[in-house]
Amino acid sequence: MEEKILILDFGGQYNLLIARRIRELHVYAEIRPYNKITLDEIQKGGYQGIVFTGGPNSVYDSDAPRFDSGILNIGIPVLGICYGAQLMAYMAGGEVSSAEGSSEYGKTTVYTFGDALFENVPTESVCWMSHTDFIKTPPPHFVITANTDNCPCAALCDPKRKLYGVQFHPEVTHTTYGKTMLHNFLFSICGCSGTWNMEDFAAASIARYRDALAGKKVLLALSGGVDSSVAALLLHRAIGQNLTCVFVDHGLLRKNEGDFVEQTFRDQFGLHLIRINAQDRFLQKLAGVTEPEKKRKIIGEEFIRVFEEEAKKLGKIHVLAQGTIYPDVVESGRGDAAVIKSHHNVGGLPDVISFDEITEPLRNLFKDEVREIGTQLGLPRELVWRQPFPGPGLAVRIIGEITREKLTLLQDADAIFREEIAGAGLEDITSQYFAVLTDLKSVGVMGDARTYGYTVALRAVTTDDFMTAEWTRLPYEVLERASSRITNEIPHITRVVYDITSKPPATVEWE
Ligand code: XMP
Numbered sequence: 083m084e085e086k087i088l089i090l091d092f093g094g095q096y097n098l099l100i101a102r103r104i105r106e107l108h109v110y111a112e113i114r115p116y117n118k119i120t121l122d123e124i125q126k127g128g129y130q131g132i133v134f135t136g137g138p139n140s141v142y143d144s145d146a147p148r149f150d151s152g153i154l155n156i157g158i159p160v161l162g163i164c165y166g167a168q169l170m171a172y173m174a175g176g177e178v179s180s181a182e183g184s185s186e187y188g189k190t191t192v193y194t195f196g197d198a199l200f201e202n203v204p205t206e207s208v209c210w211m212s213h214t215d216f217i218k219t220p221p222p223h224f225v226i227t228a229n230t231d232n233c234p235c236a237a238l239c240d241p242k243r244k245l246y247g248v249q250f251h252p253e254v255t256h257t258t259y260g261k262t263m264l265h266n267f268l269f270s271i272c273g274c275s276g277t278w279n280m281e282d283f284a285a286a287s288i289a290r291y292r293d294a295l296a297g298k299k300v301l302l303a304l305s306g307g308v309d310s311s312v313a314a315l316l317l318h319r320a321i322g323q324n325l326t327c328v329f330v331d332h333g334l335l336r337k338n339e340g341d342f343v344e345q346t347f348r349d350q351f352g353l354h355l356i357r358i359n360a361q362d363r364f365l366q367k368l369a370g371v372t373e374p375e376k377k378r379k380i381i382g383e384e385f386i387r388v389f390e391e392e393a394k395k396l397g398k399i400h401v402l403a404q405g406t407i408y409p410d411v412v413e414s415g416r417g418d419a420a421v422i423k424s425h426h427n428v429g430g431l432p433d434v435i436s437f438d439e440i441t442e443p444l445r446n447l448f449k450d451e452v453r454e455i456g457t458q459l460g461l462p463r464e465l466v467w468r469q470p471f472p473g474p475g476l477a478v479r480i481i482g483e484i485t486r487e488k489l490t491l492l493q494d495a496d497a498i499f500r501e502e503i504a505g506a507g508l509e510d511i512t513s514q515y516f517a518v519l520t521d522l523k524s525v526g527v528m529g530d531a532r533t534y535g536y537t538v539a540l541r542a543v544t545t546d547d548f549m550t551a552e553w554t555r556l557p558y559e560v561l562e563r564a565s566s567r568i569t570n571e572i573p574h575i576t577r578v579v580y581d582i583t584s585k586p587p588a589t590v591e592w593e
Contacts, residue, residue: 179216211250332388543585
């Protein structure tokens with residue numbers, strides 16, 4: 083049976099990272115909110131180990147997340163992290179305190195006393211701390227296995243029951259030996275052997291869907307982005323022509339992109355693909371609209387309408403498939419972040435089409451894992467490593483009103499910029515790069531004549547998560563070539579500027 087670790091989520095900020103680190107060590111890990119799984123389900127779930135995550139609460143808060151303390155006695159090893167360690171200590175009968183001056187934040191020297199968790203970890207190393215409360219008295223049968231200058235109990239364990247707790251965060255790279263500690267927990271303590279890999283995952287998923295979806299008609303909205311593309315290929319391998327992919331081309335894609343998506347999926351992979359060329363429809367709806375959020379709303383709504391009309395023609399659909407990936411699931415579960423821009427992905431479809439069930443084959447995967455599967459399934463590199471592209475497409479990169487003329491200008495300028503980045507081999511040093519057509523016209527000169535044309539802004543950012551981003555320090559020569567080609571090859575563009583704002587304060591997209 084497949085090895086897996088349960089991450090019991092108490093609301094900490096690094097929970098996704100814990101799952102990611104564990105999977106990097108080739109053990110499957112799934113995150114479950116602490117109040118959405120019962121002790122019985124955990125016992126029967128076939129878990130090799132459990133991680134209690136951190137969380138914002140104090141164990142003494144009246145609304146503090148707690149769990150059935152029976153979990154400590156079911157014979158499954160536990161690693162408590164930060165709040166998770168405090169909760170474990172508290173549940174087992176120890177004392178947690180929030181005395182003033184005991185909080186620690188940031189890189190901290192930790193002294194470990196050696197136990198199974200700290201095998202191959204030096205007695206003195208750096209860890210990442212972020213806590214106010216601390217474990218004052220360990221519970222009976224527990225011993226302290228690490229401390230810091232400020233924290234008498236930075237780690238503890240009850241080796242007999244295989245219960246371990248660390249006050250710091252091993253999942254964060256600032257904890258120098260964090261990966262070693264997680265490795266020790268998984269392999270020495272939980273007895274995992276590290277068999278999780280993407281190849282097996284893909285093969286197992288295909289086999290599972292072949293059974294589960296046998297004889298059913300499945301519909302998927304394909305955008306050409308990496309998530310929906312990989313979901314489509316995976317399901318196609320499982321059920322072939324019973325999968326119908328509808329590709330709504332709203333005309334706001336990059337130059338030639340619609341044709342590329344169609345060729346790849348229909349001609350190369352033989353998918354049953356319906357492409358709907360709806361450019362006119364979208365442009366009509368967008369005529370005269372200048373406000374960014376309104377553009378997004380119109381595109382989102384129109385997209386659903388087009389998709390719905392097409393789906394109706396297909397007759398009975400049993401299953402709607404979606405390319406939702408793990409961070410989408412977790413982020414939408416929280417839903418407490420302020421809305422800076424409403425992001426329309428092809429996620430909000432279910433209300434309008436009648437179907438019996440939804441399937442999300444990538445629901446448990448991180449982006450890099452999705453890319454790995456895509457590569458294994460033979461998806462072209464260009465699609466696997468595709469930079470993110472907003473659902474509303476070039477509409478949010480044309481400032482002001484969108485017209486057919488402006489759209490073509492932007493597609494051409496953007497294509498040149500991308501060609502230059504690719505030509506210089508810089509695709510890997512920048513996370514997202516594109517052209518923006520500003521609404522600003524300025525004076526230029528060509529030969530002896532005065533010209534008056536658009537200003538294009540080039541944007542390139544470097545980021546891990548797109549929550550914050552640095553503007554990419556592109557070489558001047560590349561900017562120079564892009565600028566001179568854009569102004570020479572595209573009439574009506576007289577000026578090119580480079581955006582040197584990071585996020586924050588700016589966002590990645592201009593609208
Ligand atoms: P911002 O502009 O919010 O962009 O800093 C962060 C990332 O999100 C992408 N983005 C969108 N994606 N629909 C999407 O699917 C949208 O409306 C949208 N707006 C921004 C943006 O390209 C960047 O990768």
